[in-house]
Amino acid sequence: MQEGMKKILEGLNDKQLQATTSLRGSTLVIAGAGSGKTSVLTRRLAYLIHKGVMPGNILSLTFTNKAAAEMNSRVRNLLSQSGLNLPQIPVWQQDYTQSPLLCTFHSLGVRLLREFGSFLELRKEFTIIDSDEQKKIIKKILKELNISDKNLHPSLAQYFISQCKQELLTSQNSRKVSKEFLAVFHRIYAKYEETLQASQAVDFDDLILKTYLLLNNYQEVREIINTRWSHIMVDEFQDTNPAQFEVIKLLAPKHLLQSSLHHNHINQYRSLFVVGDDAQSIYGFRGSKVEIILNFENEYEGTTEVILNQNYRSVQPILNLAEKIIDQNPFQKKKELFTQNKDQIDVHYYLANNERDEAEYILRTLKKLYHSNSSENFNNYQEEETQFIPDDIQDIPTPKQPTDPVSSMFDVYLDSADFSPSPISATTSTYNDYSAFSKINWHSIKELDQVVILYRTHSQSRSIEEIFLKNNVPYRLVSGVRFLERREIKDTLTILKYLSNSDDKISLSRFLPLVIEGVGPKTLQKMLAYLEDFNYPLAPKHINQLMELLNKIQSVWSQNTSLIDLTKNILVVTGYMRYLKKEFPAKEEFQTRVDNISELYSIMFPFDQDQLIPLQDRLNQFLAQVMLMTSQELSTENDTPKINLMSLHQSKGLEFETVFLVGVEDGLLPHSNSFIEPKGLEEEIRLSYVGVTRAKKHLYLISADSRIQYGQIKANPMSRIFRPFIDTYVKRDV
Numbered sequence: 001m002q003e004g005m006k007k008i009l010e011g012l013n014d015k016q017l018q019a020t021t022s023l024r025g026s027t028l029v030i031a032g033a034g035s036g037k038t039s040v041l042t043r044r045l046a047y048l049i050h051k052g053v054m055p056g057n058i059l060s061l062t063f064t065n066k067a068a069a070e071m072n073s074r075v076r077n078l079l080s081q082s083g084l085n086l087p088q089i090p091v092w093q094q095d096y097t098q099s100p101l102l103c104t105f106h107s108l109g110v111r112l113l114r115e116f117g118s119f120l121e122l123r124k125e126f127t128i129i130d131s132d133e134q135k136k137i138i139k140k141i142l143k144e145l146n147i148s149d150k151n152l153h154p155s156l157a158q159y160f161i162s163q164c165k166q167e168l169l170t171s172q173n174s175r176k177v178s179k180e181f182l183a184v185f186h187r188i189y190a191k192y193e194e195t196l197q198a199s200q201a202v203d204f205d206d207l208i209l210k211t212y213l214l215l216n217n218y219q220e221v222r223e224i225i226n227t228r229w230s231h232i233m234v235d236e237f238q239d240t241n242p243a244q245f246e247v248i249k250l251l252a253p254k255h256l257l258q259s260s261l262h263h264n265h266i267n268q269y270r271s272l273f274v275v276g277d278d279a280q281s282i283y284g285f286r287g288s289k290v291e292i293i294l295n296f297e298n299e300y301e302g303t304t305e306v307i308l309n310q311n312y313r314s315v316q317p318i319l320n321l322a323e324k325i326i327d328q329n330p331f332q333k334k335k336e337l338f339t340q341n342k343d344q345i346d347v348h349y350y351l352a353n354n355e356r357d358e359a360e361y362i363l364r365t366l367k368k369l370y371h372s373n374s375s376e377n378f379n380n381y382q383e384e385e386t387q388f389i390p391d392d393i394q395d396i397p398t399p400k401q402p403t404d405p406v407s408s409m410f411d412v413y414l415d416s417a418d419f420s421p422s423p424i425s426a427t428t429s430t431y432n433d434y435s436a437f438s439k440i441n442w443h444s445i446k447e448l449d450q451v452v453i454l455y456r457t458h459s460q461s462r463s464i465e466e467i468f469l470k471n472n473v474p475y476r477l478v479s480g481v482r483f484l485e486r487r488e489i490k491d492t493l494t495i496l497k498y499l500s501n502s503d504d505k506i507s508l509s510r511f512l513p514l515v516i517e518g519v520g521p522k523t524l525q526k527m528l529a530y531l532e533d534f535n536y537p538l539a540p541k542h543i544n545q546l547m548e549l550l551n552k553i554q555s556v557w558s559q560n561t562s563l564i565d566l567t568k569n570i571l572v573v574t575g576y577m578r579y580l581k582k583e584f585p586a587k588e589e590f591q592t593r594v595d596n597i598s599e600l601y602s603i604m605f606p607f608d609q610d611q612l613i614p615l616q617d618r619l620n621q622f623l624a625q626v627m628l629m630t631s632q633e634l635s636t637e638n639d640t641p642k643i644n645l646m647s648l649h650q651s652k653g654l655e656f657e658t659v660f661l662v663g664v665e666d667g668l669l670p671h672s673n674s675f676i677e678p679k680g681l682e683e684e685i686r687l688s689y690v691g692v693t694r695a696k697k698h699l700y701l702i703s704a705d706s707r708i709q710y711g712q713i714k715a716n717p718m719s720r721i722f723r724p725f726i727d728t729y730v731k732r733d734v
């Protein structure tokens with residue numbers, strides 16, 4: 001075997017090797033957490049290229065942009081170790097020959113719509129609107145239709161539209177399949193689509209729906225795409241929704257896969273390679289369907305199924321617990337995981353008094369795990385004695401022996417008063433001014449990057465952050481809020497969107513009220529109406545005022561050559577900086593807002609590196625990228641070691657040496673919402689499985705006797721998902 005190829009396949013077990021070297025047809029790798037699914041997908045990508053597949057013929061779909069970027073760098077490393085170097089092409093550039101495309105479904109949608117949007121009467125400068133903008137449009141439509149917010153909540157209409165789109169129903173055909181009593185929703189949907197079309201805008205669901213329409217309805221587009229990408233790969237396949245699966249079917253049509261089996265040249269091979277774990281399907285609430293992975297072979301007959309069962313991530317006690325947790329789901333595909341790692345490190349459980357004790361337990365544990373290794377000299381540090389009161393949870397009733405495990409767990413919850421979260425009204429915080437750990441130099445502990453704190457809901461991060469801040473513990477919060485949801489960022493993007501797409505009246509009418517000065521609300525309304533219809537009666541002086549502003553906006557095109565300057569300039573000439581100052585007169589607050597905008601400049605910087613790309617194109621590319629990214633992906637902060645804080649959902653696919661799973665309580669994990677959702681508990685069990693399997697070595701489960709939740713003290717019992725395994729699979733800490 002060639003040396004290069006050896007590098008790519010080095011260390012793989014037999015099953016992994018079988019999957020990595022599958023060159024054509026459809027392959028499904030279905031396997032438990034940490035068994036190397038993502039690794040196999042990455043290696044296979046490098047393997048295909050090494051075997052002579054044109055890099056540009058490979059499309060690999062990942063769940064986040066960050067995962068795509070990581071995979072990209074791993075493939076490049078593997079290839080360069082094996083003696084092949086792919087050209088460095090910025091991810092946003094369209095080069096479909098020299099480089100594989102690794103991206104999310106949504107980014108693929110943006111690319112295809114920019115390229116082929118004209119089939120759907122979409123100009124390549126189209127803008128992407130977010131949920132907030134959607135809501136504004138719907139509110140306006142409700143007003144026009146004389147429907148009060150009280151009779152029909154805008155978010156209900158928004159939900160309806162999104163559901164239709166996720167089922168691939170356009171506003172023209174949604175009527176055909178749903179009931180007459182939904183007539184008003186159909187009218188709203190139709191008007192909503194008209195508004196978006198007039199503004200040359202699309203929403204997030206459109207990125208999938210319109211991609212589907214392009215590929216399904218236009219043979220010429222399908223042919224170009226099917227010629228371009230002959231090898232399609234998908235990671236985290238268990239969280240695919242039906243619309244995305246329809247897109248996959250068009251990208252990798254069965255008949256083409258079949259016929260490629262008769263060819264003998266590598267360039268004529270075609271493949272669809274998907275990897276996933278039904279036990280980790282956690283996006284059901286967003287429409288993903290675990291049935292897609294379970295029934296994959298019905299859709300693609302003759303699929304090669306590969307099951308990986310060696311785990312390379314976690315020590316055995318963690319795997320034992322993970323297996324017990326997932327076994328509570330009766331309908332999960334049974335998979336056993338083993339590891340050759342002989343370390344017997346216990347999984348721990350701690351019942352904290354409250355959320356402060358929860359955070360302090362984390363610090364005590366980290367001190368034990370990592371502080372003695374740190375280079376720091378802590379002579380003058382003396383830990384304050386903390387009184388630990390052993391807690392007893394013996395008297396919490398254990399669930400009845402289930403006949404049908406899932407439904408009987410519901411019964412137990414509903415039957416037993418002890419299981420319901422009991423609100424005790426509270427007005428005062430239980431925190432004292434206490435900082436037992438502040439003398440430790442946490443910044444010197446380089447292992448902090450390998451530590452994660454996982455929680456079910458983002459609101460749980462607050463109490464932990466509070467203790468960390470008091471004790472000067474560095475942490476990195478992977479927030480649930482999209483970066484662009486910050487007000488000043490949103491405003492800046494809004495005006496940039498209009499600049500990029502002058503049809504985008506949605507953005508313009510959002511921005512204008514911020515910067516038009518000297519007019520009352522009524523006149524402002526008239527000005528906005530005039531923008532939509534130039535026949536609307538408006539006083540000449542206000543017409544002039546409007547036109548002057550629009551001219552100023554357009555003038556920035558000719559005055560700047562970089563995106564950064566263009567943005568700075570537009571914020572000044574439109575008077576936005578003046579507005580921001582007025583809104584935030586306190587110097588510090590204003591500076592924070594300006595700094596946030598500067599963060600955008602750091603993101604723009606790479607786009608400005610190639611001045612040969614027209615400024616307009618750079619702006620489009622930047623806007624598309626920024627709209628699809630989360631705060632985590634956009635963060636430009638310096639990377640000193642920090643403890644990671646994130647939700648269980650965000651931890652998918654990641655791994656850490658040490659995991660603290662906090663709030664292991666009924667009402668949090670499982671979340672109280674899951675009690676009313678059919679199959680809700682099953683998804684919470686899968687989510688728990690995901691959390692537990694992120695840990696390589698150390699796993700700590702924590703629940704609190706009482707905690708402040710939504711402004712009240714709540715006493716949640718320990719989680720029913722974990723309770724049966726404490727003391728057998730998990731060691732109790734006091």
Ligand code: ATP
Pocket residue numbers: 011012013016031032033034035036037038039040277280311312313652653654655
């Ligand atoms: P998840 O289900 O959480 O997404 P996964 O199945 O994708 O997990 P990977 O993330 O690919 O698993 O791999 C888990 C860990 O195991 C990684 O650290 C990876 O480097 C390591 N690993 C995978 N295969 C091997 C192997 N053959 N030899 C050594 N380490 C391996």
Ligand code: MG
Pocket residue numbers: 037038039653
């Ligand atoms: Mg993975």
